[in-house]
Amino acid sequence: MKSEPVAGVRPEVKRRAEQGSQQLQGEVQKLELENLLRTKFPFDAIEPVPKGEFGGDVLHRVVGAGGQSGGTILWEFNRTKNWSDAWLAKLRDDQRTAKAEIAVIVSQSLPKDVETFEMVEGVWVTHPRAALPVAMIFRLSLLEVALARQSTEGQQTKTEMVYQYLTGPRFRQRVEAIVEAFSTMQEDLDKERKAIMKQWAKREEQIERVMGATVGMYGDLQGIAGKPLQEIEGLSLQALDAPVVNNRSAAE
Known part of the structure; x- marks a missing residue:
């Protein structure tokens, strides 16, 4: 005898399969972009973020042709149908932890009014098709800044160093963290x-x-018992209407 399928099982199995498929597609996309960055920038150190350290997916350390360090880009890849603003605050925190100059979210779904790529609340957001051009621009910018910094190295006074710190991304990130907290x-x-x-x-x-009920009950009993019912301090009409005075005023 052939058993009938239980109602509700097939949709649940289908939902789980679709969810697993989306996660798998997200992992594949992340690996594709990661390998693309490695191929395009062979001198750079492009490593997955270790589990448990901080968020984000890939830490991209920019290295110039001469071996000089240019800075760090923190990449996060999302493959979901709907955009979430919560990603921005989380990646900003991860950026501070990683001490990265730039944070980028690569996502199929983008915020409202963002077509390809845009900075949103201090985080760059881009569609996967623009990820590589964006990476090239950021990498070149970081190398130019690093080169300019090296050219003035040894000539800076403490005042200039403080000024650069106050106008640089590290100071802004720390202030933003304080303000958010x-x-x-x-x-x-x-x-x-x-x-x-x-x-x-x-x-x-x-x-x-409670006071109203107590006073009402006392009044009822007083009406029944009449004069023999003793007065209770605090429930008399004079006591209820009298203003509150402190002990010092009463003593005087």
Whole structure:
């Protein structure tokens, strides 16, 4: 007897297969771009980011023909249907950790109003078809900056060195990290303040309800018992209406 397929199994299997296929395609694309960079720039050190160190996929250390270091590019490859702005903040953090001058996201899906490549919030975003030209531009720029820096080496005063640091990417990255952390702390503080104010208002309302119920019950009993019911301090009309005074004023 031939068993019927269980409803819901085939769509689930198909979804998992498609998800696995997308992940595989992403890995293939990453390896293709990685190999393309190695082939195009044989003098550069192009290495996968070790697992567990920081984010990103490839660390591209630019090396000139004379062996001089030009700088570092951190590449991240994404193959998803939808763009996520969260990638930007994460790669900026990874860029600081890697001490890279440039961070690039290569993605099939791009932010709104970005057609091929653009800088978005301090991170370069590019479509895979423009990845190689973008790499060539960034590499040339880093080498030119490194060459200019070497030509003035030994002639710099401390003031000039401080100026270069303040106007360079490292200082900007550190300030951005501080600002982002401060903004997050401020948002958390505002949320906590609103939550506490809400709790205070709720407790104040509960206390007023308890006091109202207690005074009402005392009034009912006083109406039934009449004069024999002893007065309770704090529940009399004078006590409830009297302004609160501190001990020093009462003593005086």
